[in-house]
Amino acid sequence: MGYRVGSGIDIHQLTEGRKLWIGGIEIPHHKGALGHSDADVLLHAICDALLGALSLGDIGMHFPDTDNTYKNIDSKILLRKTYDLVKSKNYKVVNVDSSICLEAPKIKKYSPEMKKVIASILEVGEDDVSIKATTSEKMGFVGREEGLVAYATVLIESAADKRAG
Numbered sequence: 001m002g003y004r005v006g007s008g009i010d011i012h013q014l015t016e017g018r019k020l021w022i023g024g025i026e027i028p029h030h031k032g033a034l035g036h037s038d039a040d041v042l043l044h045a046i047c048d049a050l051l052g053a054l055s056l057g058d059i060g061m062h063f064p065d066t067d068n069t070y071k072n073i074d075s076k077i078l079l080r081k082t083y084d085l086v087k088s089k090n091y092k093v094v095n096v097d098s099s100i101c102l103e104a105p106k107i108k109k110y111s112p113e114m115k116k117v118i119a120s121i122l123e124v125g126e127d128d129v130s131i132k133a134t135t136s137e138k139m140g141f142v143g144r145e146e147g148l149v150a151y152a153t154v155l156i157e158s159a160a161d162k163r164a165g
């Protein structure tokens, strides 16, 4: 008892003239992700996984793209707000596993920095945040560099149980 798991997926279009934010950091590239916020696909997938773990709906419900408050917002703020919700339900994060699927640029070298950002927001160790990267072998919209996808799974634990145990 006291553990819940959640999964999240997010997809964004890649387009010229936008910055590419993934995992809370800006990655130099000629294309960026299109979206109402900064379109950080990884942070959005993690938000959805956290919300899913508590059956609290999805990111679109909590931060609607019709609300100008969230226009071009830094998704680290959305993740922080989502985590506040998790804490308000008396849960803490155990670990996060995630995968980013995109053809270019190569992002493996940025993952330590992404881990640092995510771990600090979710108040876990950097070893509790896993970020994997893959391509789609030139196939489909990811392969054509039209978009990118992120998947995340989180495990959360009742903070109350932790105190008791």
Ligand SMILES: [Zn+2]
Pocket: 010, 011, 012, 035, 039, 040, 041, 044
């Ligand atoms: Zn998104």
